[in-house]
Amino acid sequence: MNFPSPLLAALLLAAPATLQAAATKPPNILFIMADDHAAHAISAYGSRVNSTPNIDRLATEGMRFDRMFAVNSICTPSRASILTGKYSHLNGVPVFNRFDGSQPTVAKYLQAAGYYTGMVGKWHLESDPTGFDKWTILPGQGDYFNPAFLQAGGRRVITGYVTDIITDLSIEFLENRPRDQPFFLMCHHKAPHRNWQPDAKHKAMFADKLIPEPDTLRDDGSSRGDAIHECTQKVLENLSSNDTKGPPPAGLTGDALLKWKYQRYMQDYLACVQSVDDNVGRLLEYLDKSGLAENTIVIYTSDQGFFLGDHGLFDKRFMYEESIRMPFLVRWPGVVKPGSVQPAMGINVDFAPTFMQAAGLPVPADMQGHSLLPLLHGERPADWRTSWYYRYYHDPGDHNTRAHYGLRTETHKLIYFWKIDQWEMYDLAKDPAELHNVYQDPAQADTVAKLKTELFRLKKELKDDDQFANEQPGSKPPAVKPRQAK
Template sequence: MKRILLALAFLLPGMAIAQSKPNIIFILSDDHAYQAISAYGNRLVQTPNIDRIAHGGALLTNNLVANSICGPSRATLLTGKYSHKNGYTLNEKTFDVHQETFPVLLQQNGYQTAWIGKLHLGSLPIGFNYFNILPGQGHYYNPDFINNNNDTIRYKGYVTNLISDFFFNWLQGRDTSKPFFAVIGEKATHREWLPDIQDLGAYDGINFPLPSTFFDTYDTREAAKDQDMTIDKTMRLAEDLKVHQPFGLQHYEQDKPRLQQWLQKNYPGRNFSETELKEFYVRQGEYHRLDETQQQAFNHYYRDKVSKDFDEKKLSGKELVKWKFQRYLKDYYATAKSLDRNIGKILDYLDSTGLSKNTIVIYASDQGFYLGEHGWFDKRFIYNESLKTAFAIRYPGVIKPGTKLDALVSNTDWAPTILDIAGAKIPSEIQGRSFLPLLKHQPIKDWRKAAYYHYYEYPEPHHVSPHFGLRTKDYMLVRFYKGVNSWELFDLKKDPNQLKNVYNNPSYVAVKQQLLQQLKALILEYDDQEALEIYNHHL
């Protein structure tokens, strides 16, 4: 019998690899806040299928990103490097696909690879046997996809459902003699938060409580005060909350006077023909993609219900801001509902085919997101709601169900951990480390005591000053530069919401000096020359 098995392994090397190496699915959502997930303690909204992953394996409670913004986070996933090393510091750049990425290494180690859905790196991926990706940010309804034949095709339907369908199609047609690695890149829950039609109004029966920091005055925090990402002033009634938003031409005559008034204000002295008026009316945002059935559903909900409620209440001041907050969360959570439902479909498919026995499933978001904390939406800041991101992993037979990992993990660690799982060598250029031993309850003596962070994008689109810093278990130290030049220090035990900057507090002199030394050591370790120059000259 032993000789027969050896012969089969010799004759069918691909099959031997498939039997010995696990499949890996990495579900990467966009802007899905950890505090929006029931496994992380949300009691008003349930995410049963993300919870299935967490309960069946491990939930990371301190998974932190190195740069809290969409494209750079994906670049860090692919490279295991900080933004200053992989070259992708800002959104809307072009990622250098010719640098070493871990999917290429997986291919070299016998894996079949795929990326399906949102990529958002300004370039077509390398290292994937198959891809079918959204151009740029993509669209929620009737989106375009670019496949690995370089064809751009528009598909009818809702983006989250389509991404799942493409994944199932690929699974069914893959080379089953090889293990597979697949990224499912979700568009949800990115702005402007368009739910699937079946989920419109799903949370209208809930009155979401305001976060305790909602009316934050940003005392002692100059950079937090000088930003443009508040629900009050930045969030748009029409584009974001769909108040009086046109869905098709059904309400054109009714809205025409308001449209003409707006155009006269923003385009003084210009005359628009009737054809131009109609074209301008229907081509706002992505709503021109809606077909007639979708338009009717959106008009029924947003025009007949939401806009009517807005008009009847005639709110202003803080009451208007509270109303905007409620509408924001209702759309945000409704958009996340289809995300969780489709994750359930994926898990059910794995169970029904028997693949779940040898398939690792990871769920993560590209970064955290503000759900009204500090009065904000969006991300970018080093503060906890933006810095910390969801991460759950199920590894049958290896990770004990119900595991919670409290260690400080960075998204630079995602790539080396996947390579470690796959039995592939981790290149020395990768700046992160595998946390697989920690998931197995095997201690790592020299595991990080502080996580490094560096954000760059300024001034557009949200006027958040660039900054670098570190987060330890108990403290956060930050250096803002360019827009605002300041240091911030927070005692996370006493001030978990990062409201009181104690950098100049005499009681924290010793702590400050220790953290400054730690920060410089991390800057040198990760070779961040820009941060080093600022640190040395503006301490």
């Protein structure tokens, strides 16, 4: 793939000095992504439930994004959005669809520009990876213990614990890389995905630990519509004996059962996270020892957030904050100010444009995200987004969660469960925990109307004309015109 030189020249003319330096000596990019690791289980994000000293290093030595979000909060679609810089309806992966590997991806662009590209760990896009010089992936969800891996040469089983092995393979990729090329490595952990199987060392750390409960564990959802009540993501009702690694003690019911299930869930979830944290430490140590740290952008993120008992739930999918919010920490020595915090709203379709621009390449016009580079430089462009569009399709899916789409602004969130024609609206400034759906409040009518106008403007701008509205059997096409505020 060739990039027209006038485009590159124009980009360089407009770019800050550091970008020009990047173009002459492109930075390496190490992208570490966990699966279902909520920001509120990272101490740099103020976790009340655990401590993650190694991941925290990236916040101390780099930038912490406080408002980074997934545009479709579920594993496979988030991965497709990250690779393509596009929303689900344009990259063909709204649910668990097979990723069409013939389409352009950031890996392909970087490879064509001279990067040595690698993909290790959870892929979950069904088709074989394209655009990578080397790839070693878990088949589907993969196993926690003694996992099989797929690579261009075939399949092999590796003895050990998956998080350790993915780190070993990542270090092996770095050790064997050509020294005359920059690298782009996607290191994708399986952990801490359900059903949360920690290794013995980390399991022991949490076995007897009492984990603080979230404030909203007993949220009854009384002001919400039907969706949260119909879903099967509830800690009390839907965590199985498989999840809790055994049945609850006999006779346990009601709140006592809720407490027990929450503890069992979180003990294993956090033990899996602790292994991820140790392994991030191993990778950072490798970068230090090999002299790579200085010219390597290191990112830590997760494919989406997760409910850690918040609103009585586990899993993700819903457009509520704990689900859509991704941790996003970036260390880039000499460019990103250590210990800085970024409040601007980013979304996962921004990642691909960011990697392009960091590598000194023009951002392809069909990518829908915006490069985060100005934000990484500590400059917020005057026209940076103040709202963004979300859409979840997997209905009924594994957790009977209704399809919905919506808008999040700096201060409000509007959600439309279109199959059941129900709206929810939250004032995030007054109600950050989203406990009060004020959609029906007459005092909010003007705000609701404005949010709807913006929602449908964005939907149009992003070319979401409901092409996947009937993705699931039994779906009905959604209303595509703004409804008047009631």
